[in-house]
Amino acid sequence: MRIHIRRTGGFAGIERHAEIDTADRADAVDWHTLADRALAAAHAAPPAGVPDGFRYTLTVDDRTAYCTDPQLTDDQRELITRVLKEGA
Amino acid sequence: MKESVTQTRITPAPTTPVFCTIVPPHILGRLAESDDPAWHEPARRTLEHDALHRTRRTGLAAQARAPQEARAAADKPNRTVYDAGHQQDLPGTKVHSETDGPSKDASVNRAHAGLGATFELYLKVYGRKSIDGAGLPLDATVHYGEKYDNAFWDGQRMVFGDGDGRLFKDFTIPVDVIGHELTHGVTQYTANLDYQAQSGALNESISDVFGSLIKQYALNQTADQADWLIGADLLAPGVHGKALRSMKAPGTAYDDPQLGKDPQPATMAGYVQTADDNGGVHLNSGIPNHAFYIVASALGGKAWERAGQIWYDVLTGGHLAKNAQFADFANLTVQAAQTRYGASGAEHEAVVKAWSQVGVLGK
Numbered sequence: 112m113r114i115h116i117r118r119t120g121g122f123a124g125i126e127r128h129a130e131i132d133t134a135d136r137a138d139a140v141d142w143h144t145l146a147d148r149a150l151a152a153a154h155a156a157p158p159a160g161v162p163d164g165f166r167y168t169l170t171v172d173d174r175t176a177y178c179t180d181p182q183l184t185d186d187q188r189e190l191i192t193r194v195l196k197e198g199a
Numbered sequence: 200m201k202e203s204v205t206q207t208r209i210t211p212a213p214t215t216p217v218f219c220t221i222v223p224p225h226i227l228g229r230l231a232e233s234d235d236p237a238w239h240e241p242a243r244r245t246l247e248h249d250a251l252h253r254t255r256r257t258g259l260a261a262q263a264r265a266p267q268e269a270r271a272a273a274d275k276p277n278r279t280v281y282d283a284g285h286q287q288d289l290p291g292t293k294v295h296s297e298t299d300g301p302s303k304d305a306s307v308n309r310a311h312a313g314l315g316a317t318f319e320l321y322l323k324v325y326g327r328k329s330i331d332g333a334g335l336p337l338d339a340t341v342h343y344g345e346k347y348d349n350a351f352w353d354g355q356r357m358v359f360g361d362g363d364g365r366l367f368k369d370f371t372i373p374v375d376v377i378g379h380e381l382t383h384g385v386t387q388y389t390a391n392l393d394y395q396a397q398s399g400a401l402n403e404s405i406s407d408v409f410g411s412l413i414k415q416y417a418l419n420q421t422a423d424q425a426d427w428l429i430g431a432d433l434l435a436p437g438v439h440g441k442a443l444r445s446m447k448a449p450g451t452a453y454d455d456p457q458l459g460k461d462p463q464p465a466t467m468a469g470y471v472q473t474a475d476d477n478g479g480v481h482l483n484s485g486i487p488n489h490a491f492y493i494v495a496s497a498l499g500g501k502a503w504e505r506a507g508q509i510w511y512d513v514l515t516g517g518h519l520a521k522n523a524q525f526a527d528f529a530n531l532t533v534q535a536a537q538t539r540y541g542a543s544g545a546e547h548e549a550v551v552k553a554w555s556q557v558g559v560l561g562k
Binding site for chain 2: 119120121122123124125126157159160161162163164165166180181183188192
């Protein structure tokens with residue numbers, strides 16, 4: 112499973128993105144569960160969001176969904192934080 | 200003492216700042232947290248003194264208007280600062296209210312001081328009581344998230360991260376960032392510009408314009424003394440750049456291996472079409488930002504006086520549509536300059552020239 116996170120907007124307007132491939136990971140099952148939950152609670156189209164809030168595009172294999180700060184679920188926040196930190 | 204009472208009254212005409220400590224509060228806040236007693240002791244004393252002075256002034260003003268209606272309280276800010284404790288639950292724990300003395304937490308002091316500086320500009324220069332014009336309490340949350348590289352307006356309060364320390368420092372450091380966030384509140388209560396494409400870039404630009412004016416007013420700078428930067432002091436040491444945006448020269452604020460290069464256009468020739476960032480609201484804001492800089496520079500003197508007044512008249516005048524395009528906004532500023540200063544005034548000419556120079560209006 113490929114998990115790709117793109118962050119745009121924010122006060123600085125600087126884009127960041129990172130990706131994780133769970134294929135070689137021992138904790139792949141945990142990643143899949145987390146990604147599925149995060150995507151299930153995200154939106155099909157980008158929400159309007161709040162001024163200067165970060166916008167996130169979550170892509171898991173061929174599925175894409177959107178969410179924004181500060182209205183993230185705990186799963187979305189954990190997924191975004193981990194992928195941006197650990198991904199390439 | 201009499202003077203103190205006078206200072207609390209509304210004077211809609213342009214004035215010099217009452218907020219006139221030589222070192223601005225956000226810098227004091229930083230010095231106060233310094234490890235070096237040579238810096239922190241005087242800074243802490245000054246902050247304490249300012250707080251005491253404010254309390255005295257509040258007391259006096261309250262006596263002076265004792266029998267009057269409570270509405271007069273809108274002449275003063277009512278600030279509350281919350282601490283998110285590095286979590287992302289809003290608003291967090293209440294840690295500071297209007298009458299409290301300085302906190303040991305420099306972020307709290309900077310947020311409190313920045314809310315005050317913003318309140319001051321809107322009240323003293325434009326006669327506006329708080330962001331809604333009716334004395335709305337001002338709330339801020341600091342220490343949002345872990346090493347969180349952002350500040351935003353959530354519709355009710357401004358929210359600040361500490362920055363990761365590698366790219367960005369604490370977002371409460373630049374007073375123009377605080378002014379920027381609160382101005383999103385002013386826009387929300389007035390023109391309520393859609394946060395998408397050109398109207399979104401106008402929304403962003405208005406926040407940069409008044410954010411910069413709040414800093415210039417606090418420092419009592421003229422247009423040629425101002426740095427016209429947004430987020431100076433926000434970039435961490437080692438980052439190649441001066442700030443996040445430059446109104447004087449959009450596209451030149453930073454050029455860094457980590458951050459990339461400042462992508463802002465200064466004119467319509469560089470307008471960026473993108474689906475990201477709500478249609479590039481933080482990119483294309485460079486165009487109206489630069490127009491404001493050109494007007495303010497052409498007129499000279501204090502930018503909040505005539506240039507700021509024209510922009511404020513348009514924002515609050517009731518004719519700016521939610522989905523306004525750059526040209527709509529530009530035409531309204533031309534009309535506002537004419538209404539306030541006459542058709543043959545330098546103001547009208549400066550506004551027409553500026554929008555033409557950035558390619559929004561024809562020559």
